[in-house]
Amino acid sequence: MTDSKPTQPASGTTASLEPETTESSSQDDNTSSTPEASGKVPSTDSRKQAANASQQADPRTRVDAPLPSDVDYESPLLRSLVHLFSILGRPVTLEQLKSGLPEHGVPSHTSACLRAASQAGMHAKVTRRNSLSEISTLTLPCIILLKNKGAGVLTSLTDTHAEVIFPEMGNTPISVLRDKLNEEYAGYVIFGQINGRLDKRASELKLLKTKRWFWDTILYFFPIYKHVGLASIIINLLALASPLFFMNVYDRVVPNNAVDTLWVLAAGIGIALVFDFILRNLRSYFCDVAGKNADVILASRLMQHIMALRLDDKPDSTGTMANNLREFESLREFFSSTTLLAIIDLPFLFIFLALIHFIGGPMVFIPAIAVPLVIIVGLLLQYPFQRAIEAGYKEGAQKHALLIEIINGIETVKTSMAEGHMQQLWEKVVGMSAKSSNHAKRLANFSMTFTMFAAQAVSVFIIVVGVYRISEGELTMGGLIACNILAGRAMAPLSQIAGMLSRMQQSRMALKSLDLIMQLPTEAQDEYTGISYEKLEASITFDSLAFKYPNAERFALEDIHLKIREGERVGIIGRMGSGKSTFGKLCVGLYRPTEGAVKLGGVDIRQMDIADLRSRTGYVSQDNYLFYGSVRDNIAIGNPQADENAILRAAAIAGVTDFVQSHPAGFGMQVGERGMALSGGQRQSIALARALLTDPDIIILDEPSSNMDNGSEHAFKKKLSHIVTGKTLLLITHRLSMLDVVDRLIVMDNGRVVADGPKAAVLEALKNDQIKKAPTRAA
Ligand SMILES: Nc1ncnc2c1ncn2[C@@H]1O[C@H](COP(=O)(O)OP(=O)(O)OP(=O)(O)O)[C@@H](O)[C@H]1O
The missing domain is CATH 3.90.70.10 (Cysteine proteinases)
Incomplete structure (x- = not known):
């Protein structure tokens, strides 16, 4: 074996920040040995072990560990x-x-x-x-x-x-x-x-492909449904046993007192019933298995697609989208329920009718007329039912959207005393939705009761006509009972189908709306070249850039020509709505430029894999969104297996350590839903730590200290100026005090750059009112 000594992490590049006495409760695994120096195939995590070995001496000095970007933790x-x-x-x-x-x-x-x-x-x-x-x-x-x-x-x-x-x-x-x-x-x-x-020429097939996301998955489980179908066939054949049993008992056993025959028949029907019982259970078990597996796959595909959706095309209303996803339940239930089996049972209707004809002759006309009648009525109801379901669906989506908006903004609703207004909106939409859902329910109910009525009427007619035929000597007592049972069997799938048709309309609607979501484009770039850029200069270039938000009338950014060189620390200031935050969002590929390009290290970011791009940039947005869980979970949300030292380091820089160390749970402290259990400043610190976790080369901070007090901001500034050494920093801020960490200043106005230069010169120009305002944005 040739030399296989693993690369040692660069020990020289350490953060010289002093740790705030915080210790992580968890210990790294595999830290007791270092990799063999040579002559062996390198063992797993050898680099990780090497990286961690130096930190084991004193856990309190973990923030002096190699920088996360210098250690290879990958499998x-x-x-x-x-x-x-x-x-x-x-x-x-x-x-x-x-x-x-x-x-x-x-x-x-x-x-x-x-x-x-x-x-x-x-x-x-x-x-x-x-x-x-x-x-x-x-x-x-x-x-x-x-x-x-x-x-x-x-x-x-x-x-x-x-x-x-x-x-x-x-x-x-x-x-x-x-x-x-x-x-x-x-x-x-x-x-x-x-x-x-397939290349772009095949794009017309795309629609077809997206529509198949559902059917392909269902078809994948077709082998299981084959078993279900087979069980259904046998169950239907076994269903012939009981009418034949009754017929023979009444016609042969009772008149002849043939007790021995009775026991033989009873044993036969007993075996048939046991089989029927087993097969019915097996059938519903197979249905459950297929439904559950399809459910897991479909739900996972849906979520994957939703998370990859491009923000430019994402539906505006979160509540409506959540409602569409909720409707997935009805789709799943429809396909996993045994109701669907009524379709398999339907062809057996002809066997039952044939048997009625064999036993009762013309009596077969009674169910033979009722069956198509029920089907016709069911089909006639489909159109109004479909319309009611569609209306109910839209109103349900609006109801859900409003509900989510009210719950999310409950503090504002209270403090702006908007309860009355919201209540009015709510009652209006609930009223509308109740009306259409009632209409749909009424139609579904009518279809069901009509089928039941038809089934009972068939039974009565059979008895009445049967009695006449018995008196004419055309039918036996047992034959009448058998015909009655068989007619009941023939009508049974119809009532199930009536229920199924109404659920089918709901599922069809759900599938339609999910199809629409699945057709939305994802962040997988069309222009992606597939080249993996190992090393890229940490510079950002805005090349003749213009950007308009989806459905917006005016450009948020226009005519931007800028280059931010590697290692530069740039501040972006400007009035409200001047386009500062939009800069940051374009840099991390949340939106695509309408015109021009954003380049990272000279490469148009559309040519880069989106995950690659985001792993090179640490971005903190203005809205610090935290998820239910602990402080640690939230810092490491992008990489739950992150090294504890990296978490501690990021937490120390962002000031998280300062507030968690006084809490009994430490990094296990719960942040509540959306981080509600924390203050705005604490949320901001966690969001910062999250962005710094991977030690990215480019750091984009949008108002990182807007919620911090002066002391915390001062401490943060000190740490930040240290860690951004050699990195590219884009700092968007309204707070002039934060500008201490930048060297270059860009002033934005009305979506344009109105000043750009060394900080001191730009601030001087601002002081002397020498910076002109930009013209109003074009529509
Ligand atoms: N999601 C969006 N959809 C449509 N328009 C948007 C969206 N986000 C921002 N805008 C518009 O784009 C323009 C620039 O917004 P941006 O958030 O970049 O401004 P900003 O300079 O960061 O403002 P602030 O200092 O208030 O944060 C504004 O006119 C705003 O109305």
Whole structure:
């Protein structure tokens, strides 16, 4: 084996901030040993161990640990996957692979990596191969799993040697002795194949493709529904047993007192009933399994799509969108319920009718007329029902939107004494929604009761006509009972179908609205070149940029030509609504420029993978949104497996440590929903720590200290100016005191840059009123 010493983290680049005596309750794992120096295939997390080893001496000095950006915490398996993608001709970045994975951060499990591969367009599967000799050279390259959670890409294999890319050791294959590799080999291989990709010319098929998100998943579970169908067929055939039993008992057993025959028949029907019982249970079990599995997949696909939606195209109302998603429940329930089985039961109606004809002759006309009558009435009701459901759906969405708005803004509702107004709006929308939902209910109810009425009428007619036929000697007593039971069976699926049709309309509506969401474009860039930019200069260029928000009448930014060089600290100031925050949002790709381009290190950000872009930038928006959970969870929300030292470091800089250390739960302190249990300043600190966690090269802060007191702001400024050394800082602020940390100042007005230059010169010009206002924005 060649030299495989892992790269040691740069010990020189440490944050010299003094820790605020905070200790993390959790300890890092795998920290007791350092990686072997040479002659071995590198073991898992060797770099992580090396990075952590230096910190173990004194946990209180953890913020002096290597900077998060200098330590490689990624799983070798995921890194190997990146190499495999690259060799197979579709380069992807690590961030691209990880983005959206539930285990974001350290998706070390094979299943998570396979999911990542599939999302990025590779069909990969894990295969058992006991030794390297079982791997055909024709199947190379492939990922081999090594002992201790290691992995590498096997690129070539000869009788004596193997060439492997060990992710810890760079991008080139390293020649190792085959026997040595066999010792480390864990017995599993991942073979991957890149899926074909349609180009833009096939975009007209896109609509079709998005519509299939639902049906493809349902079809995937078709094999289970096949079992359900088979069980239904047998159940329907067994249903013939009881009328035949009754007929034989009344016609043969009773007149002849044939007790022996009775017992034989009873035993037969008993067996049929037991089978019927078992099959019915199995059928509903299979339905549940298929429904549950489809539910998990569909719900996960929906959420994945929603999180990837481009903000430019996202529906305006959160409440309406939430309502659409809620309707997914009705869709799921429709497909997992046994009601759907009524469709399978329907063709058996003809068998029942045939049997009635066989036993009762013309008596078959009674159900044969009732059945189409019920179906026609049901179908006639569909159109008004559909309209009522559509109206109810829209009103329900509006109701939900208003409800969410009121609950979110409850403090404002109270303090502005808007309760009366809100109550009025609420009652209006509730009234409307109740009206259409009542109409839909009435129609559904009518359809159900009509079917029940028809079924009972059929039974009465059969008895009446049957009695005449008995008196004419055309029918036996047993035949009459059998015909009555069979007619009941024939009518049974109809009442289920009546219920099903009403639910089907609801599900159709739900599917329609979910389809609309699934057709919305996602952040996956059309222009993305697939090139992974390992090292990019941390500069930002705005090239003839103009930007208009979706549905806005005027440009928020116009005619912007700017370059922010690597390592520059730039402040952006300006009046309210002058476009400062929009700058930040465009830099992190939340919106796309309407005209011109935003470039990072000279590369148009539309050509970069969105996850890659965001991993290079630390962004704190004006609205600090926290999620229910602990302070730690919120800091590490983008990477729950983040290293404790990195969390402590980010928390210390952002001032989180200052307030959590006096709390008994420390970093476990609960922030409440939307961070309601914290003050505005505390929320801001956590949002800051979140952005600084990965030690990004570009830091964009939008009003980072607007909620801080003077003391906290002063402390934050001191720490910030230290950590941004060598990094690019874009500081959007109204507070002149924050400008101490910047060297260059940009003044915005009406969406244009009206001054740009060294801080002192711009401030002087401002003082002397030498900066002109921009003309009013164009529509
Ligand atoms: N989501 C949005 N949809 C439509 N228009 C928007 C949206 N966000 C901002 N705008 C408009 O864009 C313009 C610039 O807004 P921006 O938030 O960038 O201003 P700002 O300078 O950061 O203001 P402030 O100092 O008040 O935060 C404003 O006229 C605003 O009305």
